[in-house]
Amino acid sequence: MVDLNLLMSTTIYGSVLALLALGITIIYMTTKVFNFAHPRLSLVGAYLAATAMAVYVQHAGIKPNFEGSQVLGGQLIVPYPASVYIIGFLVAMVGGVLAAMFEYYVILKPLLKRGADFLKLMIATLAYDFLLMAVLLLYNTHVWIKKTLKDGLNLIATKMDFSAYDFALITQGQTYISGGFILAVAVTVVLALSLYILLFRTTLGIKMRASVENPPLAEVLGVNVERIYAISWIISGLTAGIAGFLMLLEPSSGSLKPISATSPADEIVVSAFAGSIVGGVNSIFGSIFGGFFIGYVETYVTNWLALLLGMKELFKYSRVVSMFIVGLTLMFAPQGVIALLREKKVVDRILAFVKGRRGEK
Amino acid sequence: MARAIMKLENINAGYEKLQTLFDVNLEVPEGEITVIVGPNGAGKSTLLKTMFGLTKVYTGRIVFDNKDITKLPPHERAKLGMAFIFQLENVFANLSVRENLRLAGHDLPPDVLEERIKEVFETFPRLKERVDQKAGTMSGGERQMLAMAIGMIRKPKIFLIDEPTAGLAPKLAKGVLENVKRLNEQGYTIVLVEQNVKAGLEIGDKGVLVVNGRIAFDGPASELLARKDLARLYLGVGGR
Numbered sequence: 001m002v003d004l005n006l007l008m009s010t011t012i013y014g015s016v017l018a019l020l021a022l023g024i025t026i027i028y029m030t031t032k033v034f035n036f037a038h039p040r041l042s043l044v045g046a047y048l049a050a051t052a053m054a055v056y057v058q059h060a061g062i063k064p065n066f067e068g069s070q071v072l073g074g075q076l077i078v079p080y081p082a083s084v085y086i087i088g089f090l091v092a093m094v095g096g097v098l099a100a101m102f103e104y105y106v107i108l109k110p111l112l113k114r115g116a117d118f119l120k121l122m123i124a125t126l127a128y129d130f131l132l133m134a135v136l137l138l139y140n141t142h143v144w145i146k147k148t149l150k151d152g153l154n155l156i157a158t159k160m161d162f163s164a165y166d167f168a169l170i171t172q173g174q175t176y177i178s179g180g181f182i183l184a185v186a187v188t189v190v191l192a193l194s195l196y197i198l199l200f201r202t203t204l205g206i207k208m209r210a211s212v213e214n215p216p217l218a219e220v221l222g223v224n225v226e227r228i229y230a231i232s233w234i235i236s237g238l239t240a241g242i243a244g245f246l247m248l249l250e251p252s253s254g255s256l257k258p259i260s261a262t263s264p265a266d267e268i269v270v271s272a273f274a275g276s277i278v279g280g281v282n283s284i285f286g287s288i289f290g291g292f293f294i295g296y297v298e299t300y301v302t303n304w305l306a307l308l309l310g311m312k313e314l315f316k317y318s319r320v321v322s323m324f325i326v327g328l329t330l331m332f333a334p335q336g337v338i339a340l341l342r343e344k345k346v347v348d349r350i351l352a353f354v355k356g357r358r359g360e361k
Numbered sequence: 362m363a364r365a366i367m368k369l370e371n372i373n374a375g376y377e378k379l380q381t382l383f384d385v386n387l388e389v390p391e392g393e394i395t396v397i398v399g400p401n402g403a404g405k406s407t408l409l410k411t412m413f414g415l416t417k418v419y420t421g422r423i424v425f426d427n428k429d430i431t432k433l434p435p436h437e438r439a440k441l442g443m444a445f446i447f448q449l450e451n452v453f454a455n456l457s458v459r460e461n462l463r464l465a466g467h468d469l470p471p472d473v474l475e476e477r478i479k480e481v482f483e484t485f486p487r488l489k490e491r492v493d494q495k496a497g498t499m500s501g502g503e504r505q506m507l508a509m510a511i512g513m514i515r516k517p518k519i520f521l522i523d524e525p526t527a528g529l530a531p532k533l534a535k536g537v538l539e540n541v542k543r544l545n546e547q548g549y550t551i552v553l554v555e556q557n558v559k560a561g562l563e564i565g566d567k568g569v570l571v572v573n574g575r576i577a578f579d580g581p582a583s584e585l586l587a588r589k590d591l592a593r594l595y596l597g598v599g600g601r
């Protein structure tokens with residue numbers, strides 16, 4: 001039997017990875033930097049959104065609809081009015097964009113101006129990641145901040161239970177369709193479509209694709225390539241923020257639950273980069289596919305192994321599956337798994353490799 | 362003599378720490394073809410790139426159309442009426458012919474852009490047949506046509522063209538230089554870098570010889586063509 005709850009939470013997780021991989025890919029294609037801080041940008045969005053939603057719920061006198069609440073899939077589902085989610089969505093986007101713009105304008109652009117190479121830029125993104133981690137950790141645990149939040153806003157950051165914001169849409173007995181699941185799929189589809197229209201149906205899109213392919217030629221034809229880069233950072237921050245918002249809706253499957261400021265971004269960075277790499281690093285739509293692919297494979301392979309070996313604690317090591325897929329991708333399809341579909345040669349290469357191995361023995 | 366539409370004054374320029382051009386003084390007369398020749402690695406491409414703001418200028422001044430443009434980024438020079446046709450990768454391979462043209466004229470009003478695209482198709486009917494084809498899948502000659510077309514869309518005041526005949530068969534090369542000449546007859550000012558010294562200087566008005574990042578000759582193209590001493594010394598074509 002299909003475990004519906006697992007399928008739904010995995011799909012939310014997959015959309016989060018798809019959006020994160022997308023942001024990573026956009027930045028790699030334009031600014032040519034692997035932004036290790038990217039998943040943390042989404043966490044900034046998530047924390048700001050969670051705070052804004054909590055404050056809004058308390059101070060606008062909104063009561064969660066306890067009468068309509070249900071324990072579903074071992075989880076208390078308390079529906080809130082739509083305005084709460086809209087506020088969270090908007091604040092998360094703003095948070096993601098601000099964190100991304102700070103990274104580009106304050107940290108990377110000055111380095112780029114000085115001719116920093118790929119490695120220096122990458123290390124700089126790591127440094128920014130640590131900085132954000134520290135800030136979020138302070139927000140979570142610092143005594144004075146905690147007290148101020150509690151006294152002023154009646155808010156306990158460490159107890160911000162993100163998954164409490166999921167909601168049931170259609171229920172039938174103990175079976176329900178998670179609102180977070182519908183929202184995650186809808187948001188990802190709408191975003192992918194908008195991006196497609198932007199890139200392939202507008203002049204700005206032509207400019208973006210041109211600036212990716214040949215920046216000096218685009219400049220010479222009157223395109224302000226630096227501005228195009230800035231726009232791509234904004235888009236990247238936007239998608240990170242949305243990913244952060246979706247994290248708030250993930251029912252407790254364990255893959256995303258932000259127990260503290262550090263853990264989710266620390267771990268998810270592996271899977272997000274895996275999604276980008278599986279997608280081919282240079283393909284926007286490949287990255288969306290890669291994110292979902294990693295999300296499902298990671299969860300279901302771990303699940304299957306855990307059942308097979310009877311070891312529940314195996315879930316802690318689900319990222320190993322992603323690492324393994326990255327290894328396979330880089331060995332057999334460095335252009336990304338999508339390229340597999342276009343290129344028959346890759347299949348031949350795998351066969352040749354397997355044959356070669358056998359020959360050695 | 363025609364007025365100088367572009368002036369380089371005491372230019373020292375290069376790439377970050379590597380200086381490539383030394384004390385360059387040069388005037389580009391309006392409405393003429395200025396042909397730049399010189400051995401490989403002399404700095405001819407660097408000279409064109411410097412005119413367009415694609416290198417680092419340490420000292421000196423560049424004036425275009427009576428404006429000091431020394432500090433202007435390339436995309437703003439483009440808006441002042443400069444066009445550059447690169448030697449390599451001079452079209453967007455991943456964009457269709459139409460997208461290439463739309464990008465080149467992105468800041469024109471839509472109706473003007475459509476009009477210009479029509480004009481370009483009259484000049485190069487081959488491009489019209491391939492309007493939805495990706496530029497990367499076209500032949501070398503067709504790409505060179507598209508590169509010219511991209512430059513023409515905005516009706517620039519000056520064209521910088523870097524070795525348009527490199528790697529083309531002699532017959533095609535001749536056609537390309539004829540196109541350059543025709544562009545000039547339509548009133549465009551042209552700065553042409555050409556490795557085929559003889560063919561280049563024959564269509565040129567002014568000839569410039571660059572050696573080791575310095576201007577070694579600056580005068581009428583016919584005079585440079587006649588200077589066998591320079592040809593033998595620097596170009597290795599004296600015997601031909």
Ligand SMILES: Nc1ncnc2c1ncn2[C@@H]1O[C@H](COP(=O)(O)OP(=O)(O)O)[C@@H](O)[C@H]1O
Nearest residue numbers: 376379381399400401402403404405406407408
């Ligand atoms: N992008 C670049 N970065 C660093 N050095 C360069 C670059 N392009 C050219 N050079 C150097 O500048 C010098 C002049 O090159 P170039 O202007 O391309 O010569 P030409 O066009 O006359 O053959 C050469 O020594 C070349 O190695």
Ligand SMILES: [Mg+2]
Nearest residue numbers: 405406448524
């Ligand atoms: Mg050159």
